[in-house]
Amino acid sequence: MADTYGRRRLFTDAQYEEALRKARGVQVLAAQLLEKASGLPCSRRLVNQAVKRSKRLRQVIEDTVEGNIDIAELKAYKAIDSDDGPMIRWYLERKGKHRGYAPRYEQQNLGADGQPADPQQAFQVIVYLPDNGRDPDLIKPMADPRVKIIEHAKNV
Numbered sequence: 001m002a003d004t005y006g007r008r009r010l011f012t013d014a015q016y017e018e019a020l021r022k023a024r025g026v027q028v029l030a031a032q033l034l035e036k037a038s039g040l041p042c043s044r045r046l047v048n049q050a051v052k053r054s055k056r057l058r059q060v061i062e063d064t065v066e067g068n069i070d071i072a073e074l075k076a077y078k079a080i081d082s083d084d085g086p087m088i089r090w091y092l093e094r095k096g097k098h099r100g101y102a103p104r105y106e107q108q109n110l111g112a113d114g115q116p117a118d119p120q121q122a123f124q125v126i127v128y129l130p131d132n133g134r135d136p137d138l139i140k141p142m143a144d145p146r147v148k149i150i151e152h153a154k155n156v
Contacts, residue, residue, distance in 0.1 A: 010040050016050045017060050025064035027051065 011034055019037075023029035028044040035042040051057045079087040092101035 010042065010046070011038070011050070013050065013054050013056060016047060016054070016057055020047070020051075020057065020060050021064060024068055025061040027061075 015034060015038075016030070019030035019033045020027070022033055027047045031042045031044045031047045034040075034047070051061060076087060076091060080091060093103055096102075
């Protein structure tokens with residue numbers, strides 16, 4: 001197989017595809033896999049050139065990246081299922097915004113000069129939990145001691 005300039009290509013698109021799938025779409029890792037498997041030199045740049053010229057290889061990378069996101073989401077759900085407080089907070093702040101779960105940042109305890117009177121309390125994260133009918137006994141406090149939780153806040 002030759003490229004557009006008549007030079008022989010070192011690898012076929014099928015080989016690039018297999019390496020990209022094994023490397024989860026990471027081009028430098030795909031290059032290392034191709035080099036190890038074939039004994040021929042391969043660089044990230046060579047893989048990138050193949051990806052640029054092939055719609056199929058671009059689709060492979062997109063599919064593998066989306067698959068990686070799915071795997072990460074599953075791990076996040078497992079952490080949530082195991083009552084991981086910081087993960088629960090992270091998830092609600094990002095995916096629960098439409099239900100009112102959003103961090104609000106307030107600076108309190110200011111001195112006369114407008115600077116924090118106590119540097120330890122200069123920055124607080126306050127999480128307002130919306131009044132959406134949940135049983136307050138089911139809501140567990142967050143693990144971070146800097147977080148103050150106001151349960152069932154109304155009109156926030």
